[in-house]
Every structure is written in C-alpha cells, then in structure tokens.
Amino acid sequence: MNNSLPGLADRASVVADRFEPLFWYIVAWTALGTLLVCAGMAFCCIKYRRTAASGSTPRILGSHRLELFWTLTPLLIFLTFFVWGAWVYDSAVHPPKDAPEIKVIGKQWMWKAQYPEGQRVIIGGNPGNMTEEERANIGALVLPVDRPVKVTFISEDVIHDFGIPAFRQKIDVLPGRYVSTWYHPTKVGEYHVFCDQYCGTWHSLMVGKIKVVPQDEFDRFLREKADGSLAWEGQQLFRKLQCIDCHSPNAESGTKLHPRAPSLEGLYGRTVPLRGGGTVVADESYIRESILNPRAKVVEGWEPIMPGNYESQVSEDDLIKVIAYIRSLKQGGMIPPNERFPAPDGAPRNTPTPPTTPSGSPGGKP
C-alpha cells in the first residue's frame, strides 16, 4: 500500500469513468463562480477602502436586471449539473437484466458474500467479531473485469453502507430489505470497501477488499472454491426446515394429495393473486417476506396456516439459499418429499459421492 494519495483518485469502473468528468465539470463552474465572487470582493475591498480622502458614498439601491441575471444564471448552470447527474445516477442504479448476481450480507461488523455457484467469502470486517471459520475465510469480493455484475445486499442488524471509492458508488445496506446495485469493473486490481453508514463500535473496521480479476482467473475462482451451489444448499434447508411437507410438487388447491400450501414450482417472477384482492410479483423480497411473515400476503385460495416462527430459525444467509432454491425451481423440477436421494443439482463435488468425477465440472448446473 503506497503512503500517499494520487492527484486523481483511482478509477476502476464504468460509473467511475462517468463520475470523473461530471465531478470536474462541477468543480470548474463552482470554482469559477467562487473566484468571481472573491475577485469582486477583493477588488472592492482594495479599490474602495476608506482613506483620509474618501468622500461620501453613492446611494445605490439595486437593479432588477442584475437580480434577474444572477438568479437565472446560477439556476441554469445548476440545472446542467442536475441533468448530467441524473444521467450518471440512472446508469449507476439499473442493473442489466442478464448480469450474474452476487449476494452480500452486512452485519456488525463484517461483510459476507455468497456467489450463486456457492462460493462464500468474508469480504472483510473486524476479526474480533468473527468465528474461527469466518476468520479463515477472509478474502476479497472477487469480480470479473469488463463484465457487469449485479450485487444484492441485505443487513442482519443495523443499517450499513457498501461503498467502493474506486467505483465511485455506494449503497445503504438495510435490514429487512433487499437492495441492489451493479458494478462494471474496468481495471484489474485491489480496491477498498468501506462501510459508510455509521454502525457502531467497530464501524471503522468494517472494511474489506474488492479484487477485480481477469475472466479466466474469475472462472478458476468459481470452480475452485465451490462447495455446493446456493440452490443446492437451499434445497437441503427446504427439507430440513420441513417446508417441503406442505409446499410439495403438483399441489393444487382442493387436491387431496397436498392440500395445505401452494406449490412453489415456477413461482419466481410470476404475478401472484392475493387473498382479498390485488396481486404481487413474486420477487425475492416477496418470497423473503412470505417466509418470515407468512400472513402478510396470503395467496388467493389458500388458508393462512403457515407457522410464523421462521424468523428465529432462518438466518439471512439461509434465507438467501432457500430463495435461491425456490428461484431455481422450474415446473416439475421439485423432488417429492419421500424421494430418498436428491438429484445433485449443484451438489458439492466432495460430498457423499466418491471422488471419481473430474473436479473440472462447475458447481452450478449438472
């Protein structure tokens, strides 16, 4: 780590490249304005300072024209900032549809990342607040260069903020709600992550590293550290938490087989009719709410009988896995509860099955 700051801060993302011209454009205008005011003041203070020879002053009361001029001019200049700034903001907050998605969980005082293929990384934080296993996993948020990545955040406790100065972006990480942004790194390297929203004693240690790597290195990272995809782990939880006892495949309202709860196959992204009117799009926030607070939005045709005690049983990490599983469910893709061995959909390569398979197969799809 070098000991001095460069004149221009490091830029490593598309947003950073858009931030810089805007920033210096505003610097130029505001510096010009400030210098004009200061020059005017300095001129008057020198030229019109009172001396022994000073006479009385003229009685100048004002000028509507000048007032109009210096009301409209700054307004117009400010509006150019507004328009340009809104454009940069627009490009910074809307992730592209097809970008792969990484989940990041903030808690007092560490950042945890989960890749869809199952890699888990501690991005950083205060080692004093971590378990032995977490300490061993301290690494960096690895991102591929020149490829957009969507990142979805949630906090387990208070409000945090995930800020990356080299990307010129930050986003508040809220408890109880998924928020998303996206990054498009442009330069290989290591960059700071700061928690920018005050979160308690070790706020200043809730820092970590972003590592932007070439695509092949990123692929290697995805292959090497996988231990079962998120969806696969979610499937295990889906059984362990006994979700599957009610949410079985082919369950329809009124059928004798599984009368208690709607099937979740193909649910993700669908518009769901709600009891008492209205609809909701089944996105991650809705699914999360329905697990933690099942009676908030009940699907039309079903009774609100799901127990409401999952909040104490499921951590944010686990919720992300269960949601990833539900999200991966296609019509007919669910394994009924009485089936003994689940199909190895993203199953870990180094668990039950003997290590005959080549370790080359990626963790995501069979």
Next chain:
Amino acid sequence: MSIVIADEPRTAPPPPEPAVPVRNYLNNNYSVWSWLLTTDHKRIGILYLVSLTLFFTVGGIAAGMVRLNLLSPSGAILTEDQYNRMFTAHGVVMLFLFLIPSIPAVMGNFFIPMMIGAKDLAFPKLNLASWYVFMIGAGFAVWAVLAGGIDTGWTLYPPYSSRYSHTNVTPGVFGVFITGFSSIMTGLNIMVTIHKMRCPGMTWGRMPLFCWALYATSFIQLLGTPVVAITLTLLMVERVAGVGIFDPTIGGDPLLFQHLFWFYSHPAVYIMIVPGMGVVSEIITCFSRKNIFGYKAVAWSSVGIAVVGFLVWSHHMFVAGISYYSAILFSFLTMLVAVPSAIKVFNWTATLYRGSITFQAPMLFTLAFLVLFTVGGVTGVFLATLGTDIHLHDTYFVVAHFHFVMVGGMVLAYMAALHFWWPKMTGRMYSDFWSRASATIIFVGFFLTFVPQFVLGYHGMPRRYPNYPQEFQVYNVLSTAGASVLGFGYLLPGVYLTLSLFFGKKASANPWSATGLEWQTPSPPTLHNFDATPVVVCGPYEYAIAVDQMGRGLPEPPGPGSAGDPASHFGPTGPCGPIYKETEVVG
C-alpha cells in the same frame, strides 16, 4: 433601467450623544435573582450568551479530541468506543446546544425588540421560560454525552440508536426533545414581536434585514421543530418500550426515521444559517457605508429559503434506499434552494461596490463569512447532484461541506455579530488589534482544517472512522494542524472580550455610526430600551446620505479620516448628510 427609489428621508444633524444614564439594564440590580428571574429580553440574551459559550467550549473540546485522535491511522489517543462517543458529543452539543439557538436566542432576543423600536419581546415570561427549558434540556443532553456518552452520531439513525446501542441514548434524546420546545418558544416570540410591536413608521419594507432573516427562521422553528419532537418521541418509544416503529425485525421501517428526521434537520440547517445571513446584511452595509444592494431580493430570498428548505429533505437519502423517482425529484428541488443563497452572496458583493470600506473586526469576520459560505454553498451542489453524491455521500467531502457552511458560515457570522454588537451589549470596546488578529487567524485556520477534508472525501475516506488506511494520513495531519490554529483563534476572543469588560474603553452610543434603532440608545441600553417611542422615517441602510432610521444624522464613522478611534466620539461632531442626494442608477 429600473431602480428602486426608497422613501425620501428627512435629515437633521446627528443627535447629541445621550447622557450616560445612571441606571442601565446591567447595573440596575446585581443580585443573582435579578438575573435568574429577569424578564428583560436583554438580560435573557446575556443568559443565553453565557450558556452557549459554555456549550461551544464543550463541543469544541470534543472536536479537538476527535482531530487529535485522527493524527494516527489507528487512533492516536482514544479507543474506538471513546472516539464514537466523542464525535457524537461534538455533533449533539454543537448542533442542538449551540448552532440552533445561537443567533436567534442571543442576538435575536437582545436586538429584535431594539431594532424595531419595542420595549421588549411580545411574551417576556415565555422568553424566560424558554431559557429554563433550554437549560433543563441541555442539562439532560450534556449529562448524557459526558457521563457515559452516546455513540450513535448526532443523526441517531435507528435501528442502531433504538435497539443496538448500549449507551445513554434515551436521556440524550430526551434532552434534545426538551430543547426543541425552547426553540419553538423563541421562534414564536420573535415572530409575534415582529408582527405586533414595530414602532410607528417601521413598515415591513423598512425593517432591518436581520429582522427579516429571523422572521424566516422563526417560521422554520415553528413548523419544523414539532416534527423532530415527534420523531425523537417515537425513537424513545421504540427504545424504551420496544414498539416496532423503525426496526424492521419488529415491524418498523428504518427509512421512516430518516424521512422524519431530515424533514426537520434539513430546514434546521437554515435555522442555523439564515440568521447569520441577516447579520451579514447589517454589518456589510455599515462598514462599507452603503445601502444594501437589492433590499427586496435579500429579504425575500430569506423567506424563499425557509419555504423551499422544507422541500428538499430527501437529498440526505439518495443512497439510503429511496425510490429512483424521488431521488430525481429531490435532486431537482435541491438545485432550486441553492439559488436564493447565491442571490444573497451576489447582492452582498455588489453592496461593497463604490463603498467606503473599513476593516474592523466585525467586517473582517463578515468578509471571511462571505468567502467560506460561498465555498460551503457551491460544494453543496456536488451533493445535490445525484451522480456525484453516490460517491461523496457520507465521506469527508460532506464533513468539509457542512463545516464550511456551519462553522465558516454560521460561527463566523456569530462572531461578527458578537463583535458588532458587543459595545452595545456591554458598553465597552474590545481590543481592535487582537480582534482583527483573531478574525484573521480563524479564517486561515479554518481553511487549513477543512480544505484537506475535501481531498480526503474525494478519495473516499468515510466519516466517523477512527481507523483509516495509511494513505489518508497526510491530509488528516494537515487538517489537525489547521484545527489547532483554528482553536487558538477561538481562544483569543475569550480573552480579549473578557478583558474588555474590565479594561475596555467605554463605548459611545453608536460607535460604528450605524443606522439601526438599536444604536439610538445609550451603551449599554437603559432598562426599557428607549426613553420615548422612536418614530421611523426611512429604510434601514441610508449610509449614503448618512441618516439613521429616525432621520437624524450619523456621527462620523470610525476609521481613516476620522478624528480618532470609535470610543472617543461624543457629541454632535460628525458630518450631517446632504438633504437630498441623487440616487444612482446601476444596471
């Protein structure tokens, strides 16, 4: 080619220096109870002055500790917990116990009745009550931050403040909640006084701009403070009773707090700065011997700021999880609120044009205000612009920006007001040399302290970090060095102003040769301000024709070309303005 022609004043020779009265508001009664039970607006102003000086010192010491700790990347003198308590103490004390009451409660109390020719504020007992309420609330708050401390930051964001912090949040919040009532009482008092108690001839268009500024401020205090009171109450309810209001795990919404909090706290920054703008209008005209340029523009821009200031709160929340469209809308509205401030700066600068400028301490503080406030204002535009705010938010750029406005703007305006009105309040002149030296040192120290923080913020150093990466250290050391210069600058007035009380020359009634009614009474003023109700015949800044608001001539102003220093002027020695003077046309 338009120009505003004011009322044509009638002129007369300057009034004779009033005989120094035997009794004034200070020496009338020396007993402690005569102070603690006074309903005299002047004495209550002094009570506030003493209390606020104390709180400023507490907040300043906390700031010093914070800056000292930042000398080292891993914290030079404090642990993380101590550091968190220290910056919270600094924020809570400076904002709620110094900046918000500062000019309205000290200068407003003291000078609003005198400037509009009234004997007192409309509700003298309410005024005394406001001081007691303030002191009770301040007692809770100061006790909370000193004994055990609060570690939430002054912004008190839940769920951290409501459910996670193990510190004295409840008494601190309760104290702030109580001081809010004091703020409402002062605002109400000033507003009613301005409406109902102006002396004959003191029309709205002849009112000094300081009164306009405080009128706008009172408007914000009355409408905004109840909102923060209810917000803080909800916070205490959640913290004490566990009712889910802001914490999502018990059914609340954390953004609700931020909306409510900033709905008050953004207008609150205008509670802090608008009175300062009023002070600047008073001083810059007096020390350049000019009419204010664009009286109506300056007056109405205060009101404009007060109104539009209520519509911009969400610009504190661009990255907090508000919707895309509200971010766009609030960015746009924030651009609008920047304009009235710009108008004021241009008008003040234009006021200097063709003036006859002298540089006593009040003027030096005012010029420093103009420079620092301009920098503070334009750097705010970076934070109003969405594309730049998503990086600069919650970095040292924000810290530097609001210190430029709050300290460079407001505190310097407060110092300017203190130096301008000190002779009237105490009847004594302070050291000319040391006061100018202090203004210069504060200005230089301020720049050295906060300009490095802009650089740190641009590079992304977050606020509220006792530990930071090595590469930020150079600028932090620079900033701390500047802060020590600044601190020294602040100590000086404490010394020479105190000394002036005992050794200063006696001040004449109108040492700066100013036009306002407050200068038409002896220094210090008599018990009921005016022996006879004044009658106002012209606008507030007729320096060009050298008449005060009662149409009488002004004494000769101090400075080069005058017979001596301001303290020695007695009697009608000054020049009388011409009966009629051409109003010059500009623009």
